[in-house]
Amino acid sequence: MNNNAWIFTIGTELVQGRVINTNAAYIGRRLTLLGFNVLGFITLVDDVDLVSRYLSHVILAEKPRVIVTTGGLGPTYDDRTLEAVAKALNKRLVLNDDAFRMVKEKYDRRGVPLTPERVKMAYLPEGATPIPNPVGTAPGSWIEFENTVIISLPGVPSEMEAMWESWVEPRLREIGPKIHIAEITVKIVGVPESSLAPHIEKAVKKFARIYVKSHPKGEEEGKSVIELYVMASDEKAENAFKAAENALKLILDSLHGYSAHVEILETRVS
Amino acid sequence: MNNNAWIFTIGTELVQGRVINTNAAYIGRRLTLLGFNVLGFITLVDDVDLVSRYLSHVILAEKPRVIVTTGGLGPTYDDRTLEAVAKALNKRLVLNDDAFRMVKEKYDRRGVPLTPERVKMAYLPEGATPIPNPVGTAPGSWIEFENTVIISLPGVPSEMEAMWESWVEPRLREIGPKIHIAEITVKIVGVPESSLAPHIEKAVKKFARIYVKSHPKGEEEGKSVIELYVMASDEKAENAFKAAENALKLILDSLHGYSAHVEILETRVS
Known part of the structure; x- marks a missing residue:
């Protein structure tokens, strides 16, 4: 088992150069300081087939210990990263009860009804654990496949960083190298x-x-x-x-x- | 023939999050405004085998019209991007006469001798055209393989941007979509x-x-x-x-x- 890590940042706005990719650098830095050996970032347009093809390629060819994805968890038509993760792992995307409770609670508190676009954020790959989002609405996803952990976080930096610090990093410290x-x-x-x-x-x-x-x-x-x-x-x-x-x-x-x-x-x- | 483009940014400092990748965003933006359809960025550590494997994968699987690489053209031991390009195209890395003249002229003007590390910057994949570097020393490389143009530029943003604007963009305008x-x-x-x-x-x-x-x-x-x-x-x-x-x-x-x-x-x- 290696300690290699790859980071996927999903978003057409990144690839077209309208937004500078600070998320990949943040995660690359944090993983390096945890002792993981970060080998690459892959940034892709919002395209389910393309994202799932490259996820699947990295999982099979590199067998890394960790893959982190950011972006594509929100309510819009092109937020389809978890669909791509599910496809890459040959799993179904299912309504996750815990994720549904997290999303519902956010909207209930604001007195806003649950539309299909909002419920969409509670669909996770089968077998995934939702990651609570203390800042925004969309939960993240943690799923293990053979020796690889695939962690999916939102693209909004304040949400991603809050989830990283409160939930993801403590768990990675447990499974990561003690160096x-x-x-x-x-x-x-x-x-x-x-x-x-x-x-x-x-x-x-x-x-x-x-x-x-x-x-x-x-x-x-x-x-x-x-x-x-x-x-x-x-x-x-x-x-x-x-x-x-x-x-x-x-x-x-x-x-x-x-x-x-x-x-x-x-x-x-x- | 498609108008798709991919960008490779090479450098362990990028992947470890010590430097924010502004080059990929710059090139993604310029290519988009030229009408190219940028699909992805791939950022990798300075490792010849890894870089050549991913270059080769993208060339064969995506057959893009353009690939731009930045980083790894300098004089240090880990500056080996052109070796990776040559390997991906199954070509030799050879001393390019024009590139040698460019490098020699820079050092002659400063009265500095040509060491092996300096001559190294004049080695290009066989058949490549060197791209003059008006700001720094390392020339870039332009090479065509089937329908794909592979353009390699230095990682220092001021050098990369000067070469892009003065040499690369006028040529891409000619071969790019008229949109x-x-x-x-x-x-x-x-x-x-x-x-x-x-x-x-x-x-x-x-x-x-x-x-x-x-x-x-x-x-x-x-x-x-x-x-x-x-x-x-x-x-x-x-x-x-x-x-x-x-x-x-x-x-x-x-x-x-x-x-x-x-x-x-x-x-x-x-």
């Missing part, structure tokens, strides 16, 4: 990225559980500015931090030929 | 999204080349606020605008039972 992540970000002035490259490669090859990425940030007074990010993971927080420090040291020690200026921007262990 | 896009965005106060939903569905079913999306924007003084986006396409700009207007009118006319307030936020024809 710690250390991160160090430094700013290096005076060394071009192409000169840094071979030293980064050496560090990455030397340490097994290290990820290093350089981000060119233009120039300051004619000198290259690079933001260097080093991440390490380990079962012990202390070891993760030491590994990140050692990798960074190896890279910085190799820069003695340059009159480089190095500044630590951030360190973090979680 | 116009009209867009109208209105703000509707006083109608919940679930009440709007059946009327949107009716409009979308009635008009063939219409796309409508409602975005809930919370509440103002206890009333639901919805931003409604209507897009229409046609060979004639005038007809596209009329179609968007007609679809919007059909939806707004159905709201006479509500004391709704409607405000036009933006109209645009391109």
